[in-house]
Amino acid sequence: DTVAFELLYRNDHNRSGHITINSLCLSNGGIFPETHYPRFGQKVLKDSGFISSVLTRLINFQLFSRGIRDVFGPYTQPTEAEFWDMWTGIRFNDGNLVMDSILQYINQRLKHRERWVGALTSTSTPLHMIYGPLDPVNPHPEFIQLYQKLVQRSTLSVLDEHVSHYPQLEDPTGFFNAYLSFINSF
Incomplete structure (x- = not known):
């Protein structure tokens, strides 16, 4: 979402140079710092420094899977193989060693809140939220209350009550259908 806002x-x-955005579909990103509650590991790692650089080297599959499990719904948990796929993706090319740098998006959202939320509230680009x-x-x-209050031109799809932070993984069919409805609406 952070890249999309910018x-x-x-x-x-x-x-934008030669970038044209014809529509934007968002999902469960921490758009508003005031309604975003990062997980414990994200809070610790987002403050770059010696401690976070040491912690990135100590995170293993068990810690990772335990932390990520908490942001999936109780009935939409990934399989063990899917957890391993996620972990492998993070570990590729030592990506786990730069997690503290990647998590700077949390600080950037606070710093650039007015710019990015302002873009969402003032754009004429069709917007949709799948939540x-x-x-x-x-x-x-x-x-959702804050999103609907501030981003009034956006449409919204709220998925099944068991879907959590990763709707595209937890309910791929529902997510896909919501997205198709959005892009077929204009």
Whole structure:
């Protein structure tokens, strides 16, 4: 979402070069710092420094899977093989060693809140939100109420009550159908 917000801002302010955004579909990202509740590991790692650089080297599959398990719904948990696929993706090319740098998006969302939320609230680009309501990172109803209040031009799809932070993984069919409905609406 962070990259999409910046590109939307640039698109709407003629600063994008040759990027044109015809529509934007969001899902369960921490759009608003005031309704975003990062997990414990994210909080620790987002403050770059010696401690976070040491912790990135200590994280193993068990710690990773335990932490990520908490942001999936109780009935939409990944299989052990899927957890291993996620972990393998993070470990590729030592990606786990830069997790503290990647998590800077949390600090950037606070720093650039007005710019990015302003882009969402003022754009004429068609917007849609596909949301998993069991998300502990962007909890319902707090997140959705703020989203609907501030991003009034957006349409919204709320998926099954058991879907959490990763709706595209937890309910791929529901997510796909919601997305198709959105892009077929214009």
